[in-house]
Amino acid sequence: MDYAVIEPHIPRLRRYARALTGDAARADDLVQDTLERALRKFALWRRGSDLRAWLFTLMHNVYVNQRRAERPTLAWDATRDDIPQPGSQEHALVVRDLAAAIKTLPPEFREVVLLIGLEDFSYAETARVLGIAQGTVMSRLARGRERLRRALEGESGQRIRRVK
Template identity: 35%
Template sequence: MTPEGADEALVAAARRGSTEAFARLVERHQQPLRAFLRRACGDWAFADDLAQETFVAAWSRIGQLKSGASVRAWLCGIGYRKHLTALRSRRRDRAREASYEAERPQVGARFEDDRLALEAALAGLSPDQRACVALCLAGDFSHGEAAEALGLPLGTVKSHVTRGRARLLQALEDRDGR
């Protein structure tokens, strides 16, 4: 049987739900797909991740493969589109980070002193208090959301936030008074 004929038989079986047949397709086309993606993106680890994603997508789309079409070409097409999507995503991430950096206020000596004082005050809080302060004051969680996330009673979260806020304010006042 020709390689193409073997692929067609495996595709037909995979369409009927045979995971064994699909596993054989993966075995047959894994190395060529990885080699193509490694050349296309220049990053071996990333290419291997893309190959995995390609096979997951191929399993869910096996019914869309046209009869007689090249399985290898179909897989490379899926992989290449995944690569392009990842590139666009990386570009958006870089643009977002650049925008954030451009809009971020410049760190001055006063701001840096405040930040260090706050970090020292946070380090002095108990782990539960620090977590409550981090979620409610810095993370914009409600007291109820923080209680649920941390598995603590609502009243405990409220008292931790109140006491933690007071300690942080005291740390800033002490720094200003020096």
């Protein structure tokens, strides 16, 4: 069997794992657990089907199982030094605020927002990865985006005015 087909997907798996867990070490563990499961179950992957979606489905299932076992979920921490950020202080503040807003999302909304927004999955791919209906994906995405918008604007709906 040619397991080398999995290797090009590792950077995207790691990025998604990092966004889910918020911690580099936990993300590496999640990727390792996912790859271990993928290698054990590689015979179950249907040749010609989307390997990326299959790997993300495995990762989602591993993550859900770990989250159930742990209970509280660690969230993404944008203040970490090992997250590359552009030099702009204003951009860093926007990233920090977005990370904080993502942290407040319930896991089912966060997963959909990250798969579609960060990993560029389609609604259908996201539905397959998470094992939910496409309409549920669309609904969770809309609600997740709305919660992000409200969190970024403040609960009152008024933005903080920038002073230059």
